[in-house]
Amino acid sequence: MIKYLLILLVIIGCNNAPSNVVTSQTSSEKPKAKFPFTMGNDYSLTFGTDGSTKQDSILIKNEYYPNGYCYESHITQMLESLDSELLKHIEFDSEAGAFYARVDSEENQFKIVNLLSPVFSDTVKFEEWVKKANRSKIHE
Secondary structure, three states: OHHHHHHHHHHHOOOOOOOOOOOOOOOOOOOEEEOOEEEOOOOEEEEEOOOOOHHHHHHHHOOOOOOHHHHHHHHHHHHHHHHHHHHHHEEEOOEOOEEEEEEOOHHHHHHHHHHHHHHHHOHHHHHHHHHHOOHHHOOO
16 A cells, blocks of 8 residues: 555646746755756856847847847846845846856745746737836846
8 A cells, every 4th residue: 555655646746836936956966957057066147148049139139139138137127026035035147149147046046037937938928028118227
């Protein structure tokens, strides 16, 4: 009976966290990824900006140049709206070819990713954010 219960737990899964929410990682694990971010064990968040993604196309369509600085500016505005306190915990260091930021803790790293990934994963939501962005605060 216990054997079947263990099998059932493995099949169903013991983690109650929704599958679209990243929870945590140990320092020995490889970095986790949740679109578009790669999450480093040093609490970094990165993704490349080579012009090939749907999000890059949306930025271009809305007359932005899709580089790290542009994404940083949009992400800053998203965080200002979604949870401005998180901006106290993130340090940006983007460049032309990539978005890069470092967060002060694993907890805040996951909070940021869990807030932003749904926006980036849904092109309609992403374009809504791009269209309502304050253009004067976007650096390219």
